Amino acid sequence: METARHILTSFEDALDNLRKDVLMMASLSSRSLENARKGLFDRDEDWCNTVIADDEEIDALEIQVDGEGMEIMLRFHPFASDLRNVIAAMKTSVNLERASDQSVGIARRARKLIALPLMPVTSRIEPIFNLASSVFNDSIKSYADNDIELARTIKGRDKELDELNREFADSITEMMPQNPDHIRGFLELIFIARCLERIGDQAKNIAEDIIYAVSVKDIRHSHAAR
Amino acid sequence: MQTSKEAPEKMTTDQSISPERPDFISVKDFNFFYGKKQALHAINMDIPERQVTALIGPSGCGKSTLLRNFNRMNELIDGVHHEGDIRILGKSIYDKGIEVISLRRSIGMVFQKSNPFPKSIYENVVFALRISGTSKKSELDECVERSLRGAALWNEVKDRLHESALGLSGGQMQRLCIARAIANRPKVLLMDEPCSALDPIATVKVEELIRELKQQFTIVIVTHNMQQATRCSDKTAFFYLGKLVEYADTQKIFSNPSEKQTEDYITGRFG
Numbered sequence: 001m002e003t004a005r006h007i008l009t010s011f012e013d014a015l016d017n018l019r020k021d022v023l024m025m026a027s028l029s030s031r032s033l034e035n036a037r038k039g040l041f042d043r044d045e046d047w048c049n050t051v052i053a054d055d056e057e058i059d060a061l062e063i064q065v066d067g068e069g070m071e072i073m074l075r076f077h078p079f080a081s082d083l084r085n086v087i088a089a090m091k092t093s094v095n096l097e098r099a100s101d102q103s104v105g106i107a108r109r110a111r112k113l114i115a116l117p118l119m120p121v122t123s124r125i126e127p128i129f130n131l132a133s134s135v136f137n138d139s140i141k142s143y144a145d146n147d148i149e150l151a152r153t154i155k156g157r158d159k160e161l162d163e164l165n166r167e168f169a170d171s172i173t174e175m176m177p178q179n180p181d182h183i184r185g186f187l188e189l190i191f192i193a194r195c196l197e198r199i200g201d202q203a204k205n206i207a208e209d210i211i212y213a214v215s216v217k218d219i220r221h222s223h224a225a226r
Numbered sequence: 227m228q229t230s231k232e233a234p235e236k237m238t239t240d241q242s243i244s245p246e247r248p249d250f251i252s253v254k255d256f257n258f259f260y261g262k263k264q265a266l267h268a269i270n271m272d273i274p275e276r277q278v279t280a281l282i283g284p285s286g287c288g289k290s291t292l293l294r295n296f297n298r299m300n301e302l303i304d305g306v307h308h309e310g311d312i313r314i315l316g317k318s319i320y321d322k323g324i325e326v327i328s329l330r331r332s333i334g335m336v337f338q339k340s341n342p343f344p345k346s347i348y349e350n351v352v353f354a355l356r357i358s359g360t361s362k363k364s365e366l367d368e369c370v371e372r373s374l375r376g377a378a379l380w381n382e383v384k385d386r387l388h389e390s391a392l393g394l395s396g397g398q399m400q401r402l403c404i405a406r407a408i409a410n411r412p413k414v415l416l417m418d419e420p421c422s423a424l425d426p427i428a429t430v431k432v433e434e435l436i437r438e439l440k441q442q443f444t445i446v447i448v449t450h451n452m453q454q455a456t457r458c459s460d461k462t463a464f465f466y467l468g469k470l471v472e473y474a475d476t477q478k479i480f481s482n483p484s485e486k487q488t489e490d491y492i493t494g495r496f497g
Contacts, residue, residue, distance in 0.1 A: 004495040077453050079480045079492045216482045
């Protein structure tokens with residue numbers, strides 16, 4: 001059921017602008033992750049540099065969202081769902097900014113890998129990348145659509161991502177004694193996998209916050225997915 | 227509750243009395259009419275002892291009407307009648323044995339516009355006692371100091387008790403009215419938008435006073451200021467078109483109300 005608009009149009013506009021800025025941040029963060037993927041797998045330094053450069057815009061948006069959220073609370077004293085949505089927006093922007101930082105981390109490591117000879121084992125990280133991207137993009141979608149059913153799937157998939165990361169790190173570590181010349185590259189790959197695992201954590205946080213904003217259920221630190 | 231043959235009950239301020247009753251004031255199937263117009267519809271609510279209960283809702287929703295029924299003030303209006311019951315400490319306020327004047331004495335009331343009498347500060351506070359026949363100076367003096375301290379006004383006026391109350395500031399006048407209301411040691415304190423005519427500093431002083439007074443009195447407050455309701459009250463009742471839409475702990479009402487109407491009102495989507 002569509003919610004009625006606020007009588008105070010300035011309040012309605014402020015909430016709309018806050019939401020739009022968070023969605024803009026989400027879009028930029030998602031794009032950064034995708035660009036980091038291209039930089040890594042296409043061995044394209046330009047994409048890596050783009051990710052690093054674009055992070056500045058995402059950082060600026062985080063500050064802007066915080067300011068807008070504070071102003072809404074100061075001016076309009078929101079209650080109930082409005083208050084939860086403002087807080088969810090501010091928390092989501094923090095998680096998006098951190099996810100973007102992880103993309104920057106991937107891009108920096110990818111640049112170092114590009115400087116090294118091609119390592120076929122790099123392709124093994126692709127399933128982790130795919131899952132991390134999927135989880136992250138779905139967390140953004142759950143925020144955009146207030147879709148708590150989609151949000152509830154994130155926690156379990158993040159656990160899967162954690163497991164993939166562990167398996168990957170173990171398998172790469174096992175290869176090190178036999179391939180001492182590639183240790184530097186192996187380490188970069190392990191760090192990249194770790195960045196992807198952290199992106200999954202940020203996605204989980206976003207999902208938990210949207211579940212709370214919509215249903216007032218706090219599922220943080222619980223073992224159940226629901 | 228005083229009957230026509232009994233002496234008025236005195237309220238103790240002893241903190242070690244029995245635990246608070248959740249139904250200190252009990253409203254049962256209460257309907258109220260101004261002539262043919264029904265202003266309250268089937269109200270059922272229990273107001274707990276020594277807590278602050280806020281009544282909120284858009285203008286004309288019946289919250290002040292309900293408030294004025296607790297001390298039967300509405301009966302001063304021609305053509306009113308009611309159905310259902312209101313009980314205080316289990317006794318109906320409409321019992322045949324209840325003397326309305328005594329009922330009103332046992333329930334203090336503070337209005338939106340402070341209304342000190344054109345008398346001295348001292349005489350304002352002791353007015354009700356003098357009416358009931360108290361004349362002993364020591365008793366009157368004790369009442370004045372106790373009530374003015376209770377209203378957080380003593381230190382500001384103790385050196386000018388015999389000056390006119392009309393020389394006080396707006397906030398001081400309202401606190402004097404609160405002192406006057408609690409002078410007779412009522413069981414209940416009714417407040418109808420007590421801060422709406424006050425500046426922000428006077429408002430917070432009255433709100434702080436309300437927080438202290440609830441240790442002794444059961445307080446029901448009508449307010450249009452939802453932030454005030456969240457700051458001051460323990461429970462909140464939302465009214466709309468004469469009906470009680472939702473009644474719950476204040477924290478719940480303002481963070482996660484059960485009714486969409488309540489949510490729409492407190493978030494400013496209608497009103």
